[in-house]
Amino acid sequence: MQANASGTKAAVEVLAREDGVAHVDVVDLEPRMSRTVRFINLMIILIPFLGVGGAIYMLWPFGFGWASLGLLVGMYVLTGLGVTVGYHRLFTHKSFETGPIMTLLIGIAGSMAVEGPIIGWVADHRRHHQHSDQEDDPHSPHTHGAGVMNTLKGAWHAHMGWLVAKGAKTDYQKYVPDLQKDKMVVWMSKTFPIWALLGLLIPTVLGGLITLTWTGALLGFAWGGLVRIFLVHHVTWSVNSMCHIWGNRAYDCGDHSRNNAICGVLAFGEGWHNNHHAFPTSARHGLRWWQLDMSYMVIRAMETVGLARRIRVPSRERMDAKRREH
Secondary structure (H helix, E strand, C coil): CEECCCCCEEEEEEEECCCCCEEEEEEECCCECCHHHHHHHHHHHHHHHHHHHHHHHCHHHHCCCHHHHHHHHHHHHHHHHHHHHHHHHHHHCCCCECCHHHHHHHHHHHHCCCCCCHHHHHHHHHHHHHCCCCCCCCCCCCCCCCCHHHHHHHHHHHHCHHHCCCCECCCHHHHCHHHHCCHHHHHHHHCHHHHHHHHHHHHHHHHHHHHCCHHHHHHHHHHHHHHHHHHHHHHHHHHHHHHHCCCECCECCCCCCCECHHHHHHCCCCCEHHHHHHCCCCCCCCCCCCCCCHHHHHHHHHHHCCCCECCCCCCHHHHHHHECCC
């Protein structure tokens, strides 16, 4: 068994032809990401991008008012935290616990970010942690070789190229058997298209109600819907790319994860990525007092009102033991 060029496992099979000359055939043993899934991912990438262009075009006749700004920021915070607090810290790493109603609400908020169903997102992320910056990592920027061009290819692949590449499909049975047994998570994953559409419908309706105009509804759809999805996507993807290329490394993790302050702020604490890779099950990623971690603040606020419990944070002894010597 060997790894092929894309990092997937393959078997070398020697076949004999009738003329007595043997030839070698390589048979893939891991299922590839289907063409349909890659096409859907491509549309999810392109449509928000086109929406940004449309929103900019509409600035000339309609401008950009407080309603548009409020819907953009509000939906960005709601769905962004749905990804960071929900998809990542709750469903993937189980860094805290909450009740079924909050689990449902957080899962829906994350689904409205349009980054895929919970089960698929969690499976890919757990696979990333198991093989961080190795061949089987689905989105490492460090598996394309040396040199400027290969570095750029790696950065593109890590940011969003992996979503449309012919890479190996993540094995759900291996990475998310727990979630496949959770009826609520399975239901939310199966109904993902509904929540994705709801994330577009909410700002559209609110835009119309706030302004009492169809133009307001259109602007709500554009800014609170498509532009917001574009921004949440690229901030999330920047954690995969930028936070494995630029930044500092406080802890030895055996990979190239970095703490990046820009992503730390824009991604609600996810940019303290080296901290996270050092302590994956920690609900707190910003481990220093100055490392702003809005997601952790939300989790602590939930605990204060009785909505979160068993919040996991590494001890000072563990952090000191793992800290790199400079």
